[in-house]
Each structure stands twice: as C-alpha cells, then as structure tokens.
Amino acid sequence: MIQRAMIQKVLLYYELPVLVCLGLLLFMTVFIATLIWVFRKGSTNFYQGLEQLPLQDLNLLNGQEG
Amino acid sequence: MSLESSESSKDQPLKPQLENFSYDDAIVKKFLIMTLVWGAVALLVGVVIAVQLADWRFNFGLPWITFGRLRPLHTNAAIFAFAGNAIFAGIYYSTQRLLKTRMASDLLSQIHFWGWQAIIVAAALTLPLGYTVGKEYAELELPIKLAITVVWVVFAVNYFKTLLQRRERHIYVAIWFYIATIITVALLHVINSINLPVSFWKSYPVYAGVQDALVQWWYGHNAVAFFLTTPFLGLMYYFLPKAAGLPVYSYRLSIVHFWSLVFIYIWAGPHHLLYSTLPEWAQTLGMIFSVMLWAPSWGGMVNGLLTLRGAWHRVRTEPILKFFVAGLTFYGMATFEGPLLSVKSVSAIAHYTDWIIAHVHGGTLGWNGFLIFAMIYWLVPKLWKTELYSVKLAHVHFWTAFLGTLIYTVSMWTAGITQGLMWRAVDPSGHLVYPDFIETVIKIIPLYFLRAIGGFLYLGSFFLMLYNIVKTIAKAPKTKAPDVVSAYRLTPVALSNLSQLGDRPHRILEGLPAVFSVLTLIAVIVGTVIELIPVFLGNQHVAASSSLKPYTGLELHGRDIYVREGCYVCHSQMIRPILSETMRYGEYSREQESIYDHPFQWGSKRIGPDLARLGGKYPDLWHYRHMLDPREVTPGSLMPAYPWLYRDKTDFRAIPKKLKVMKSLGVPYTEMDLAQAEADALSHAKKIADRLISQGVPATVQNQEIIALIAYLQRLGEDFKKGLIQ
Secondary structure (H helix, E strand, O other): OHHHHHHHHHHHHOOOHHHHHHHHHHHHHHHHHHHHHHOOOOHHHHHHHHHOHHHOOOOEOOOOOO | OOOOOOHHHHHOOOOOOEEEEOOOHHHHHHHHHHHHHHHHHHHHHHHHHHHHHHOHHHHOOOHHHOHHHHHHHHHHHHHHHHHHHHHHHHHHHHHHHHOOOOOOOHHHHHHHHHHHHHHHHHHHHHHHHOOOOOOOOOOOOHHHHHHHHHHHHHHHHHHHHHHHOOOOOOOOHHHHHHHHHHHHHHHHHHHHOOEEEEEOOEEEEOOOHHHHHHHHHHHHHHHHHHHOOHHHHHHHHHHHHHHHOOOOOOHHHHHHHHHHHHHHHOOOHHHHHOOOOOOHHHHHHHHHHHHHHHHHHHHHHHHHHHHOOOOHHHHOOOHHHHHHHHHHHHHHHHHHHHHHHHOHHHHHHHOEOHHHHHHHHHHHHHHHHHHHHHHHHHHHHHHOOOOOOOHHHHHHHHHHHHHHHHHHHHHHHHHHHHHHHHHHOEOOOOOEOOOOHHHHHHOOHHHHHHHHHHHHHHHHHHHHHHHHHHHHHHOOOOOOOOOOEEEEOOOOOOHHHHHHHOOOHHHHHHHOHHHHHHHHHHHHHHHHHHHHHHHHHHHHHHHHOOOOOOOOHHHHHHHHHHHHOOHHHOOOOOOOOOHHHHHHHOOOOOHHHHOOOOOOOOOOEOOOOOOOOOOOOOOHHHHHHHHHOHHHHOOOOOOOOOHHHHOOEOOHHHHHHHHHHHHHOOOOOOHHHHHOHHHHHHHHHHHHHHHHHHOOOOHHHHHEHHHHHHHHHHHOOHHHHOOOOO
8 A cells, every 4th residue: 555655656746757868868869860860871862862752743645744 | 562572573573564544633622622611611610609709699599509519610620621631632642643653442532531521520410419528629429439440541541552552662751741640640549539438429538537638638739740730741741842843952851850750749748738637747748848849840841941942032923832931930930839838837827828729720720721722722723724713812812811810819819818917917915916707808808809800801711712713623624534644663672682772771761661650650659658658557546545436426417518518618627736826716636636537627728717626616506597697697708608408308317327337437336326326316406406496496497407517516626625635
C-alpha cells in the first residue's frame, strides 16, 4: 500500500526530468541523423532530380497537354 | 512491390516496357465538388453559431439547432467534410501524377468516396439529434466511428497498393506527408474511439478522467497535426511548385521539416491540459515540445515562401499565388502563436478564452482555407480543360476572404484577452474586480457581433468562388474520353542488386515505402508511449485507492443529458490552481474527482462559468428556472434556453443498463446498485420533484428530464465539499 501511494505521488506530482530529457534526447538524435542523412556525400544531384518530380508531366498520347 | 528480393530477377537483364494508362480524374472531380458543397455547409453553420453567441434568440428554442449541438457539427464539418474532401481530391490528383500510375483500384476509390460522404451525412444527422460521445472532434457515436475506420482502411489499402505498382521509383516528399497522415490518423482514431456501447447510439469511452483527457487531447491536437497540417503540407509541396512552375526551394529542408514535424507533433497534446490535474511532468513535456514545434513549422513556411523566389511579381496578378502566399503567412502566424500559447504563463490567461478561437481560425480560415482555394483554382481549369471563368472574381474572393479572416481573428484576440484579464483582475483589497461572470460576457458581446461579420464576409467570398467555379465548369468542353499517357514500367530489382538503381544503396530509403512507413510509425509511437503509459499507470493507482461513491443512476442519466446537449462546449469542469480562479470557483480540481467520468467533461472553453464546484451553490429551483430561461435569473445571459427538458420524459428503464456498462468499465457499482437502479432513480427523482413542487412547480415535473439534469448539476464538486477528497 505504501509503495502504491509512492508510485502514485511520483507519477502525479514530480517533474520526472528523466522523461523530459529522454524525449529531448530522442528528438536530437532524430534531428541530427536527418541532417547528416540529407547532407551525405553526392546527394545534391539526387535531390535536384527529386525536386523536379512534380514539374514533370507525362505527355498525353491523345493530343492536349496535361 | 517493385523491390522484391526474388532470386530470379537478379540474373535477368532489365527490360523497360512502355505502358499506356489513364489517370482516374473522375474521383478527383467528385471529391472536389464535395469540397465545395461541404465547405459551404461548414461555413454556414459556423456563421449561424457565431450569430447565436451574439444573440441567444437565434437558438430558436429548438433542440437540434441549439448552440451546444451545432458547434460540434460545425467543427466536424469544417475538419472532416470540407478539409477532408479537399485533402482527398488533392491526394488522388497528385499521387497519381507523382507515381505515374492510376490508383490501384477504382472500386476502392469509389468506396472511399461514397463511404466518406455517407459518414458526413450520418454526422450531419446525428449530431443535431444529440447523439454524441462528448469529446471534441471525436463526437461521432460508435457506429459512425466504426464506419470511419473501415473507410479509412479502404483508403489506406488502395493507397499502399498504388505505391507498390508505381512507375516512378523515387517518392517525392509530398507522398511522405500523405503516408504519415494515413498511418497516424488511423492510430489516433482507433485509440481514441475505444468505447463500450450502451445502446446503438450511446457509448461510453473506456478511459476516464485524466486518462480520457490525455488520450482525447493527444488525439485532438494530432487531428490538427495530421489532418490539418501534414496532408496540407504535402499538398503545398506539390501544388505550389506546380502553380509557380518552380521546384521547391530546398528539398533537403523539406526532409528535415518532415521528420522534425512528425516526431515533435505527437508530444504536444498536453498543452491543452496545462494547470489541469494531468501530472506535472506530462504538462512540461507537452509545453517543451510545443515550443519546439515552432522551428519545423517555420522551416516549412520558409520553404514554401522561398519557392516563389523570382516569381514574386506574379503574386500581384495571379490569385492562385496570392492564396498560397497568404495561406503560408497565416500558417506561419498560427504556428508562432501555438507555441506561445503553450507556455504556461500565457496559457494561464489565454486558455478557456476566445484567444484560442482566434488561433484556431487563423489556422483553419487562413491556412487550410486559402490553401484549398489555391488548389481549387488551379485544379478546376486543369480537370475540366478550360480557363477560369473570371480571374477578377478570384481576386475579389481573395480580398474578401482575407478581410473576413482578419476581422475574425482580431475580434477574437480582443475578446479573449479582454475576458482573460477580467477574469484575473483582483483589486488591492484582494477581491475579484468582476465577481459576476456575466459582466465579463456582456463586455465582449459587441466583439461577437464583429466576429459574425468576419464570418459573413468569409462565407460570402466562398460563394463568389462557388459561382466562379460553376461558371467555369459550365463553359468547359463536354469531351468524355479520358487522357491517355504512357510511362515505363518499373522492373523489379532484387535487394541484392541495389546497384541497378544507379545510386548507392543507402539512397534506397526514398524508394522503400514500407521502411518509410515503419519509421514514421515508430516516430509517432515513441512520443505516444512515453507520454501515455505513465499517466495510465499513475491513474490506476488513484482509482484503486479511491473510496469515492460513483454517480447515482439519476445523476448518471443527467450527465448523459449534459453530454447530449453539448454543455461542455460552453462550460469547463476544471478549476486551475490559479488564485483568481480559486477565488471565483472554489478549490482547484483534484485528480480523484473525475475518476468515474467516462467521458471526462473538463471542457476547453468558458463561454459560461466553470461548473466543477456547482453542487449546492444554488437551490434546485434556481436551476429549474435557469434552464428554462437563463435570462430570468441572470439578465444578459447568452446561454440558450432548454424548454424541451421540460417536455421530454426521463427514460428510467434505460438507467440499469448504463450502470452495468459503467461497472464493466471499472466503476464500483455493487450488484445491489444494479438490481435497484430503476427504483433508486425513481425515488431520487421523486425527492427532487417533491421539493420543487412544494415551491410551486407543476406536479408533472417528476418524470421530466430536467430533474435528472438537476441531480447531476447538484452532485458536481460534492465529494470535495464532503471532505472525501483531500
């Protein structure tokens, strides 16, 4: 019973900085990993190709342009 | 899937094969037309409820158009019908082009379309009838919730099948945003919809109190994130470059934008629960992540605006670009304001006020609306192979809508800050300067009128667009033959043979929707688990150690009436530990007080005062008269009257089943409680009725619904007053 009350107190009222730090740490990891990923060597040409995808329209076989 | 690891394909030479096909544009047209239809409905209902707040008489004393029932209809229509249909139109159009393929199954597309419209019609019928779960943007009752799940799965299956049969190996960033939307909305909807039915049209959530609040706002905030943000960013990344004829400013930034946004958003929900009984650490997490959201949001905005580099002069002459630029600017404004509002000290003033309403409408009218308009003006001439009927009218639409949005947000900012400050004002002798809540309402009524004018302008401008589009479609050529295009089929590539892609293996990520979907799912689940699980554990302990008595049958029935009438859209039941608030309402709320509340009714807006400590504040007769005509007891009140509660009879026979369902949800009713539920409720009602009758109320009162509602209202905060809670 005492133990249960203690858990309740901890979960309710304490700041639990561990969880806050864990969240931030996870985010920083994702963020930095993404940065490293997007600036990896030789990616510039690749992204220049991707960037053009919405601008490429397939030619219509039956006349008008799409 | 194009990247199967089949042994045989390893040795075979690649044989590119040219294939002819056509896009399914009929489905795009359908969704687009329904966007226009439901947009008109959503905005119209919005204007109606704005007018109802300015003048209560517009409730007309009719149950099904009273404010508490119409407001959920407005929000659901705006989000799921107007924005929803627009999202689907844009997704079906852009996905087929970006993947160089037709949607995998026309049948599934049709089921998606008709299913979604049927759901909207069901919502438009049931919400005014008072069938509601009582949780914001998740009001729809269980059968409709199930239908949503089915239709969403149909959409997802069709979408992923389309991805697998694509003719473009690389997946453009817009598609990432769509995938994140599909996956996360499914997760949010399912977890927040776990309810137990009492009858066909009535169910209770399995969560209670603080758990329910956390799940609800985890859902609610991420409905904003994954229904009103990620799909719209996807649309922006496709349609803005299209309209500008320029590639996105920075593709790299779009990737960083995507992952940061998806990862951070899911944590932000608790900013709706600051100063509530949600554990401190969860509030802190929500606040920190909300503040961090500012960065990726602005990254996206900047990326959009800079896409127009070198094309700025065209913004003056092209209404489509105007809508994009203004939309992105409103997005920037709303995503700056959001983090600001998540700071606890700002929330202390702004929460429960119209500032939040201003914030939401800056986002929906300004960002979602304008992006939808830009997309419609761009798509309609393309789809119907014609020119826009009137560019000039589109400019007029822009300026009228812009003015409407401005009037709306400015009036609500002013109303919110004014009322927020009045609630807090304490004079040097330590008393509230405005102890009568109604004073703070009367003060802002002129701003409610102004807001209604802003809404009218926006609605009017919408009709200008409607006219313009109808005229455009009317003059379109009547050709029926679909356009045929051709593209090379993708040859399956063995995983062991990745070099065939012409890139180094690590670039394969962009080509692997499965891996990508899993990563997205992980990103959203991490935040969910870290936030939700500890609160669930903590709450379990509170519930287990509680000796509180649950609601009586009559009180529970009254609570259902409270939920049905949407009282929660105007009243909170959560007193924050802030001095001016405890002076006005009494002791701040405690976690235990809502452990039996399926659903929680903490509310999010105080158009009327908090009700958490209402019990015993007034005699029954006061409530009896107040609900019949609020202005009789509180002159100047804008609360609707509820005459039908004095006509409709309480269904006492329904009560035992309610207790039974509650018991199976963990509420500690005894077998005896269940067995005597109906008789107990009848005698409880008689006690209240006798008191009222002795004070001159007609003798027919005993079976009227008002008695059950009074029983509930008088119970609010009673446990605390009896000293059952410390």
